[in-house]
Amino acid sequence: MTNSVDAIVLGAGVVGVSAAVHLQRRGLAVALVDRKMPGAETSYGNGGLIQREGVYPYAFPRRLSVLLNYAGNRAPDVRYHVGALLKTAPFLLRYWRHSRPDRHAAIARLYAPLIEHCVAEHRMLAEAAGASDLIRHQGWFKIFHDARTQEAQTREAQKWFDEFGVAFEACNAAALRQAEPDLSPSLIGGLRYPDADTVSDPGALTAAYARYFESLGGRILHGDANTLEPGWSVRTQEGVVTARAAVVALGPWSSDLVNARLGYRLPLAVKRGYHRHYAPAPGARLTHPVLDVANGFLLAPMSRGIRVTTGVEFADRDAPKTPDQIAAVEPMARELFPLGQAIEAEPWMGARPCTPDMLPIIGPAPRHRDLWFAFGHAHHGLTLGPVTGRLIAEMMTGAETFVDSAPFRADRF
Template identity: 50%
Template sequence: MQSAIVLGGGMIGVSAALHLQQRGWAVTLVDRREPGRETSYGNAGMIQAEAVRPYPMPRDLATLLKIATGRTNDVRYSLSSLHLHIEPLLRYWWHSAPKRHREAVDAWARLIAYATSEHDILIREAHADNLIRRAGYRMLHRDAASFDLAIKTAEEDRREFGVNFRVLSGKELARAEPVLRDDLPGAIHWLDTWTVSDPGALVTAYAELFERRGGTIVLGDAQSLQQTATGWSVDTDQGRLDAAHAVVTLGPWSPDLLHKFGYRIPLVRKRGYHMHYSGGASLDLPLIDKAGGYAMGPMAKGIRITTGAELTSPDALATPVQLASAEASARELIDLGKRVEPDPWFGTRPCTPDMLPVLGQAPQHPGLWMNFGHGHQGFTLGPATGRLLAEMMSGETPAIDPTPYRPERF
């Protein structure tokens, strides 16, 4: 029986562990905390079937100037830590040119095509359907020109990728969400996306499925990973653990571990914040406020607001300026009620400069595998890339060509 250590208990790691287990592998999942407590816990809770285009870096001067001068809530940066981001940002800018972004879209959309179907299998097997709603979400536009452009792009996506949506006028939006005012230009209702009332609980449900099937979850230190004569070892609270293969699914912390084995994999690390609100109005479906640079949606703890990207140092204290701005924008739309938590949650999205995940075997280390760098869509793509990785590790013909995601591209 083949054996593997999966390092990282987020959506990516738990999904990879399940797919390996399904193929007869003996798998141990190792993390410093219980599964689903890091980035997978804090997202906007959407399995985005419509997200066929990874986010490129803006290249027009007007938008870049807005970011540089702090006049947009989508992106915020700390000047004192900007030097940490310069190299990956320059690569990101280069890959965001139209021709190269188009190549990324082609590779990205092939993964997205498997997102909901692979989740669906695990949702049913984990008995987690109570957490899922299959009714989509709405993208709100406050500016008519922005709305017209979004409709045009959506129509292109429908023609090319088959995504489904409805265009809602301001009055139709207000009828669908009576708590909203009716003087807005309108919204796009993306119909194929699924929403989750508690993202951390879904990861936990998948992890419990893994354990019910005989998998083992232990607390351990991923940084202790060592190559041995027979494979790989890691230190855990139950002693040293050995296996023939090791899988790095540590999200934004993956490059730090791989650095000691000689790999230099760049990431744009985008911090995001969230906060829950209760006691006010209640939304029917999640809403992304395009102009405000945030998402808000109904969850188990209340309405969760999730912010855009903050570029700061990994150990920087919380600076929830974007959250404050998002909250003010949201209060223009609905009665949010009061904050549930005393302090905002924050976590980091691992975004590669070419906008594609790192997926495959380490070029110089047999038995060492990578699966990270899913940007804003790790929660969406965990089961899809978990399947692809398990197919590669098991010597099967992968469902899609894994070449665009190979680690050696860096």
């Protein structure tokens, strides 16, 4: 059986689902194709932050002292597999070059218009999907053990405010304890970003957006994106689906299709990460996500418990798990907040799709007509899912785009 639609969206993470929603809302008949259920992969495992403050994407460290610290491969926030580090060395060199302060500032000016709309676009989709209860409008905290780190982070927050109007609140130890009384009394203070939203279950939010897509008449099909053929067609369990246009929103798997099968040479890499849920100790409560800046892990109150997320692991995407970071930060997390038993038998692992210039790839494929790209969001996939979905739908339907799309085109490489 052959099915015909206007557009195929490949990938049912938050970016792909959001693109499918916005295309369907604009009157196109859309098929959303993935091998798993919506929100079951990368969009499931993150800190649940919609980062309105995230105007500066995460840069590669350039200070020699920081790099030497990471070289020992024992830092809690960054780990690596030696073989993967050697294989991705050209990518990392480009990443390091783009992280030069003046270049990073220029990138932030291109990136900030996307970030500016992230909260509003999520709230709009969540309300339409009947999922507003999954989003909390209370912000999140960075927390500090020492004055030097606090002062440096406060200067950075002031810079973001001066350049982009990103609000922040500096908190001393007493104010932090008032907001989160069960955190360790050894903390000296924090920074709160009040305009950011947080999510109690990112996977459930993505699934809710997918149900909204279906309520609009969209179809969710199970299939292998790597069967995509120019034309465009893809094989699914429900039969072959054909369409005038296709959108690649496969996150860390985008390179399998775009580079390996379609012949592009886009510079894509992954940063792996881990999380695990813990029950809070009896009587303990955490209201806001809190980032331990010194040690690079996040505690986030989720529907399943307290989610402990790690920093970055440079490794092959499909290499076996090496959850050393979770093992390293769990004792620190327990000192920070009274955690009970782990809920899962083992940590979850996922991969963040990254580009060396820290900007996502959003727009038309350079060499294939009616093929569109929407991937490479690194640490901000959840944050920018609905923004990207709206932008790609506007581009595909010839509408005026609500932000300038030029910085994110694939032909910049």
